[in-house]
Structures are given as structure tokens and as C-alpha cells.
Amino acid sequence: EIVMTQSPATLSVSPGERATLSCRASQSLSSNLAWYQQKPGQAPRLLIYDVSSRATGIPDRFSGSGSGTEFTLTLSSLQSEDFAVYYCQQYNNWPPVFGQGTKVEIK
Amino acid sequence: EVQLVQSGAEVKKPGESLKISCKGSGYSFTNYWIAWVRQMPGKGLEWMGIIYPGDSETRYNPSFQGQVTISVDKSIRTAYLQWGSLKASDTAMYYCARQNIAARPLDYWGQGTLVTVSS
Numbered sequence: 001e002i003v004m005t006q007s008p009a010t011l012s013v014s015p016g017e018r019a020t021l022s023c024r025a026s027q028s029l030s031s032n033l034a035w036y037q038q039k040p041g042q043a044p045r046l047l048i049y050d051v052s053s054r055a056t057g058i059p060d061r062f063s064g065s066g067s068g069t070e071f072t073l074t075l076s077s078l079q080s081e082d083f084a085v086y087y088c089q090q091y092n093n094w095p096p097v098f099g100q101g102t103k104v105e106i107k
Numbered sequence: 108e109v110q111l112v113q114s115g116a117e118v119k120k121p122g123e124s125l126k127i128s129c130k131g132s133g134y135s136f137t138n139y140w141i142a143w144v145r146q147m148p149g150k151g152l153e154w155m156g157i158i159y160p161g162d163s164e165t166r167y168n169p170s171f172q173g174q175v176t177i178s179v180d181k182s183i184r185t186a187y188l189q190w191g192s193l194k195a196s197d198t199a200m201y202y203c204a205r206q207n208i209a210a211r212p213l214d215y216w217g218q219g220t221l222v223t224v225s226s
Contacts, residue, residue, distance in 0.1 A: 034212035043202055043216040055214065087152055091210050095168035098152040
């Protein structure tokens, strides 16, 4: 089973600032990497798939990049509604695996 | 509008059985896989397994194989997750979600069903 490691566990950011979240896989994923956002009391929401494609309705302040085993989610200018937990997920190998999450909190 | 609507919260005792549901609407139910995802209290997301309503093909995460059963009734557009004998460690939020191909991300999610197992 592929292991997905996210860092940092918690990121403190001021509104309007940029946030960079990292995700590392124990094996190469090709382009089979997604990012999800989860707010308290809500189901996760798909943000990014295939490393860098935004899901329907996702604003362009969210961007994904990376390849192989190293991936990044960038939030270019944090809005109040962006403070949440973010999970990466690989779907290159069975079973699909999520990272442990990065919590983005208000500084 | 694509919607996945899950059954309500459950409180059960250890050893009891349980079946929770996920009803899809607003899309061609038989052409998309349904996945089940577990989230234990304060923890991250775990992919349990998937089912294809078109032919009931089912795939389990080895970590959950034998612990749960995933099924579907395509006539009523509903997928199920069931336990034969619950344990306290099954206490969690359970989400269903849709994917268009087995090895793809989950694009629409249900609202979650909270299962609490306590004596």
C-alpha cells in the first residue's frame, strides 16, 4: 500500500497570504493525485484532480503542481472560507489512500 | 443536480448488525462507481471499498475486507454498507461518494452517516 505523507500538519496563515501544502508519496503516482478540502461538520469536497486540474466550480486561487512522488497545493490568497483541512489522495494504485491531512488555520 | 443522500445517524450496541444507505439522484446511477469512506473521530479519511451499480462489481480495501459488506439495489438507486457484528471501533462518520471510473477521484459526496457503537 502506498503511504501518503502531508506536511505540515498545521499551517497558520493570515487572510490574503499564500499557503503552500505538501504531499509526498512512497511510490511514483504518475499524475494520479487529487486534493480535497474538508470544513468542520461537512463532507470533503474535491478541489484538484490529476495533479493540477481544478474540479467544477473551484476558484483559480487553488492550484496544484508536482510529479512523481512530490506534490503541492497552493492557495494563492487565502479567503476566510479557505480555512479548513486539506487531504491529498493517490489513485494510482489499489487501494486509494489519503494523506493524514493539513489543517490551515487563521494566524 | 447530482446528489447523494445518506441515511440518518445510528446508535448501536456492540455485536449488533447495521446497514446504512446512500441514494443517488441527478445522474445515471448505473454508470458511476460508489465508494465508501470512513472517518473516525478526529481522524483522516480511509477508503473502504467501491461498487459499480451497473453490474454490482465490488472491490474492497484489504484493510476492510471481511469487516463490512458493500451492496447495491440499482432499481432504487441505492448503495449500502453493512456490518454483521459491530464493534466499538466501528464508531465513525461514513461517507459515500461517486467516481466515474474505478481508479479516479471522488467528485460528489454524501453528507455522511454517523455510526456510534457503545454499550
